[in-house]
Amino acid sequence: MSVLVDRSSRVLIQGITGREGSFHTAQMRAFGTNIVAGVSPGKGGTDQDGVPIFDTVADAVAATGADVSGIFVPPAFAADAIMESAAAGIELTVCITELIPVQDMIRARDFVIRSGHQLLGANCPGIVTPGQCKVGIIPNHINTPGPVGIVGRSGTLTYEVIQGLGQAGMGQTTSVGIGGDPVMGLSFPDVLQRFADDPETRAVVLIGEIGGSDEENAAAWIRETGFDKPVVAFISGRTAPPGKRMGHAGAIISGNTGSAQSKLDALTAAGADIADTIEDVVRLTAVRLGMQSR
Amino acid sequence: MKLLEYQAKQRFAAAGIPVPPGRLARTPEEAAAAARELGRIAVKAQVPIGGRGKAGGIAVVDTPDEARREAARILAMDIRGYPVRSVWCETGLSIDAELYLGITLDRDRRRLVIIFSAAGGMEIEQVAVEAPERIAKLWPDPFAGPHPFEIRQLSFAGLAHAPELHDRTPKLVTSLVGLTSRLYGVATSLDALTCEINPLVLTPDGNLVAADGKLEIDENADSRHKDIAKELARDETGDDGRSGDDPFEVEARKRGLTYVHLDGDIGCIGNGAGLTMNTLDLVKQHGGEPADFLDIGGGANAERVRNALEMVLLDPKVRGVFINIFGGITRGDEVARGIIAARDELHITKPLVVRMTGTMEEEGRQLLEQAGIVPAKTATGAAETIVALTRGESE
Numbered sequence: 001m002s003v004l005v006d007r008s009s010r011v012l013i014q015g016i017t018g019r020e021g022s023f024h025t026a027q028m029r030a031f032g033t034n035i036v037a038g039v040s041p042g043k044g045g046t047d048q049d050g051v052p053i054f055d056t057v058a059d060a061v062a063a064t065g066a067d068v069s070g071i072f073v074p075p076a077f078a079a080d081a082i083m084e085s086a087a088a089g090i091e092l093t094v095c096i097t098e099l100i101p102v103q104d105m106i107r108a109r110d111f112v113i114r115s116g117h118q119l120l121g122a123n124c125p126g127i128v129t130p131g132q133c134k135v136g137i138i139p140n141h142i143n144t145p146g147p148v149g150i151v152g153r154s155g156t157l158t159y160e161v162i163q164g165l166g167q168a169g170m171g172q173t174t175s176v177g178i179g180g181d182p183v184m185g186l187s188f189p190d191v192l193q194r195f196a197d198d199p200e201t202r203a204v205v206l207i208g209e210i211g212g213s214d215e216e217n218a219a220a221w222i223r224e225t226g227f228d229k230p231v232v233a234f235i236s237g238r239t240a241p242p243g244k245r246m247g248h249a250g251a252i253i254s255g256n257t258g259s260a261q262s263k264l265d266a267l268t269a270a271g272a273d274i275a276d277t278i279e280d281v282v283r284l285t286a287v288r289l290g291m292q293s294r
Numbered sequence: 295m296k297l298l299e300y301q302a303k304q305r306f307a308a309a310g311i312p313v314p315p316g317r318l319a320r321t322p323e324e325a326a327a328a329a330r331e332l333g334r335i336a337v338k339a340q341v342p343i344g345g346r347g348k349a350g351g352i353a354v355v356d357t358p359d360e361a362r363r364e365a366a367r368i369l370a371m372d373i374r375g376y377p378v379r380s381v382w383c384e385t386g387l388s389i390d391a392e393l394y395l396g397i398t399l400d401r402d403r404r405r406l407v408i409i410f411s412a413a414g415g416m417e418i419e420q421v422a423v424e425a426p427e428r429i430a431k432l433w434p435d436p437f438a439g440p441h442p443f444e445i446r447q448l449s450f451a452g453l454a455h456a457p458e459l460h461d462r463t464p465k466l467v468t469s470l471v472g473l474t475s476r477l478y479g480v481a482t483s484l485d486a487l488t489c490e491i492n493p494l495v496l497t498p499d500g501n502l503v504a505a506d507g508k509l510e511i512d513e514n515a516d517s518r519h520k521d522i523a524k525e526l527a528r529d530e531t532g533d534d535g536r537s538g539d540d541p542f543e544v545e546a547r548k549r550g551l552t553y554v555h556l557d558g559d560i561g562c563i564g565n566g567a568g569l570t571m572n573t574l575d576l577v578k579q580h581g582g583e584p585a586d587f588l589d590i591g592g593g594a595n596a597e598r599v600r601n602a603l604e605m606v607l608l609d610p611k612v613r614g615v616f617i618n619i620f621g622g623i624t625r626g627d628e629v630a631r632g633i634i635a636a637r638d639e640l641h642i643t644k645p646l647v648v649r650m651t652g653t654m655e656e657e658g659r660q661l662l663e664q665a666g667i668v669p670a671k672t673a674t675g676a677a678e679t680i681v682a683l684t685r686g687e688s689e
Contacts, residue, residue, distance in 0.1 A: 027653070075514065098592060101485050101515035106405055107436045137592070139621060139652040154568020155592075156620040159652060160673070163620075180567055183404045209568050212401045237571040239578045240587070244554045247567025247589035249514065250401070277579070278572075279674060 002129035003149065003174045003194035003201070004092055004120075005068055009133045012037040012066035012090075014057065014073055014081045016048055020096075021072035024137050025051065028070070031134040031143075036064040057088040070126065070135040071095040078122060079104035086115040093185075094135045095122035102249070105183040112185060119185025123248070125155030125177035128162075138162070138175065146171020148285060149195040149229075151188060152207030153180050153214070153250070157236055157278075161205055164282045170289065173201045180209070180248030188218035196227055203230045203288045205281055206272065210237035211251040211258040219266035230288035231272040234281050235260045295511040295522060296342040300382040302507030305484065306491070309476045312503045316384030325365030326358040328383035335383045337364045341376040344508075347416065349373050354386055387505055391459060392493035393452075394418050395474060396508075397481040400433060406481065408432040408440060408474060410448050412456035414493040428455045434478065445474045462500065469502050484522075485515030542586070542609055551588060551605055558583025560684055561606035561615035563599075565590050565624045573618040576677035582684065585612045594624050599632025604640055613684040614645035618673055619652070626650050626658025634665040645683040649676035 005011075011028070015021040016038030026049065029035050035051055037060040044055030054060035057069065069085040071078060071093065078097040085093040093112060100108075100122050112119040120127060126136010130143040137155070142163040148170050152158035158177050165172065176191050178184055188206065195201040208215035215235065222231060238260040240246045242253040253259050264274055273288065275281040297305070303313045317328040318340075329335050339351030346352060351373050353364035361383065371378045394414035400407035411429045413421045422429050430452035434440035440448075449470040453463050473494075481489035488510040495505040511519055546553030552567075556574075560582045564570030567589050574584040586609065590602050606615055619629050633648060649670040650658050659669050670676035 076517070099514045101518070102399060102487060102512045103406070103436070103482060103485055103515070106399075109404060110436050142652070152568070154566055154571075156564070156566030156569035157572055158568075159620045160569065160572075163651065182399060182401045207568070209571060214401075217402070236568045236575060238575050239584065240571055240574070241554075241556070244587075246554060246571050246587055247552050247591075251567050251571065277576070277674060 002132060003191070003198050004176065005127055005129050005133040005135060005174070007034070007132040009068045010034055010036045010064065010066045011068045011070060011133070011135055012039060012057065012060050012064065014039045014069055014071045014085065016040055016051065016053060016072070017043055018072055022048060024072065027140055028134050031140045032131070033133050033135065036066050057084045057090065061088045061090065066090065068092045068135055069094065071097055071122075073097060075099040075101070079108040082108040082119060082122070083111045086112040086117045086119070090117060092118045092120065094120045094124070094126050096124065096126060096136055098123040100181070102181070102183055105181060109183060109185055120176065121179040121185060123181045124179030124184070125158060127174060127176050129174045130172055136177065138177070142166055143175070144171035146173070147200060147202040147289060148172045149198070149201040149204045150175040150207070151191040151195070151204065152177055153209050154207060154236060154248070157207050157234070160278045161207060161234070161281055164278045165205070165285060168282045168286060170282070170285060170291065173198055180250050182212060182250040188214055189221035192218065192221060192227060195229065196225070201229065203232065203285055205285060206231055206233045206267070208233065208235045208263055209248065209251050210235070210240050210246065210253050210260050210263075211248070213257055215263035216266040219270035219272070222270040222272070231267070231270070232275055232281055232284045232288065233267040233272040234275045234278070235263050295513070295516060295519070295526060297509040297511070297522065297526070298340040298342060299338065299507050300340060301525065302509035303504060305480055305509060306477070306504050306507055309480045311473060311476050312501060313507070314384040314387055314503055314505065316382050318380055319365055319383050320380045322362040322366040322369065325381055325383050326362040329355060329358040329361035332383065332385050334386040335361060336386050337361060337368060338382045338384070339368050339371060339373060339378040340380045340382055341373045341378060343374055343376060346373050351378065387495050387503060388498050389495050390498050391456075391496040393496060393502070394492045395470075395477060395494045396488070396490035396492065397478060397486065398488050398490070403433050405433045405436060408434065408448060408478065410452040410470070410474070412453050412459060418492055425455070428452070439478055439482070440475060442471050442475070445471045448474070459496075462496070465500060466496070466502070473502055480509075484509065485512045485518060486510060487512050545608065546605055549601055549605055551602060552591060553605060554587040555609070556584050556586055558585045559611050559613045560680055561585050561609070561612040562618070563588045563590060563602050563606060563615065564618040565592070565594060565620065569618060569620055573616060573673070576673055577616060577681065580677045580681045582677070582681035585609055590624070592624060594629065596628050596632035596635060599629050600636040600639070603633065603636040603642070607640065607642065607644070612644070614647070614680050616676060616680040617646065617648045618676065619648070619650045621650070621652030621654060624653070626652060626654040627661060630658040630661035633667065634661065637665070637667070645680065647676045647680040647683070649673050
């Protein structure tokens, strides 16, 4: 089992002919993702390594039945690409693009929700169900199937956890990067709900960071819903000074909100195990799964 | 990008929001001339931060002589690291009440929020904590914007706890509908993440006037507002040219790098904000002090890596650099080429510890090893190594 994507997912790539789009499309195909189409306005009718390219998402959906989209278009056009995807009926849109203006994202997110579909990101590494489907830029070789669900704001830290768990023999049902922007599509509770509904997910690793209150909201959701799977939580930015934007647009401690301590306290109160390092994440997850960490 | 008060007010005025008549003065003489022309004026320091009134950066004067004297005093000030380069001289207002009207990002709702309160002025943050019922909020539809009926609801709610304004409420609400939709227009057309009037002054003749203005533009939208960037750069008064700023961060902005300068001596470079933050956390956990946060971001090429390394080493306090790369969209071979090029071209002799894994990691490691840089296997191991190497060295 898995959440959000699996081997039946029919994936299209918006921005497939760009530098990153073409590189990562090849990576996704090597992973085994069923890439059925690419979209690049003005290049419809051509193909890239055998993947048919269409001018619009609507054309691509009509011709191929695509139901998941990965977006690799530049930031100025990304919000429009997200809306085009949802309008064409794509069930899950995964936006990798970073540096999208915040007000663009407010509108795009709203548009996707109204369409009844889902958005992951933007500014996220995407999603991977090992052995079945990858949409995004998570490195192929680190993923192995297993009982752990991963959800994280930071892309590269999510990779660290996937790799660390994998090396200790703990694979994943699905790993989900929700992105580092202040306005994103699926948030921690949305993804935790999916893991709650997935019988094969036996433990969850939550990777948060300073800024905003999404981790606190996740903690509140865990308490309120009685989420009964073990949660191991890791927060980066413990040493970050207040008032400084630490790379991610969302990673800033402003006033009394957003500090690592507030997030750690909330997650502790919700019964999560707090990991101080990636090694700790691996050790605590192994304990919760009743496994011996190597 | 943060605009100065007078720059924000120019945008407000262009959108039809009433502001007091004013003149910008860069010298005491220009301030005196403004007083001759406008009469009783407020002389206000133009700095991109709040709290200037409490710091003594605002004076109300009645004569040109006073204006000259106060402007000279204020122009010599440095307000929390920001030297005052100009003063805004505007007609003094008669004040019946100070209201608050602002638009900002609500991260939890993932929408813009319009905030209105009858309790405006310097203590608005305290009001928000102590009497939250006095603060009214509206989260408009991001496509339709705020409807007039929603702004009326917002206005009535914000005025409900101000009995002293009870008799004037109907007329105030009518004015607020127009004013709020215009302010929302400014916020959306300029990609503002903060767009605020505090105080919004109610004058005895019943007019609402923006007595202050705050506008902060989303950095991700800078390319849409090049005119503003140019204006800020030209005046050297804005956020980017401020001399109170950390010189290393100014340099990093010029180089297009995401860099935060810190107090320690271990340079830190990572890819991805979370991983770079964790790199700093690891250095600290092992007893070191990070000198910076530098995120080379997704898809960085060799040139960007070289640029980053050069940037970090500009700080003479840096005794060694920890480069932590987990490749997703970033390729290990590109990073390795950048590191090697930087070391060779810049003749770097300080210790470099590189931890690299992910996309093209084998190629990257091989390149590093061929060039005599030994890559670390784990981030924790790399942190231990760089702390040990920098600790053991003398300056």
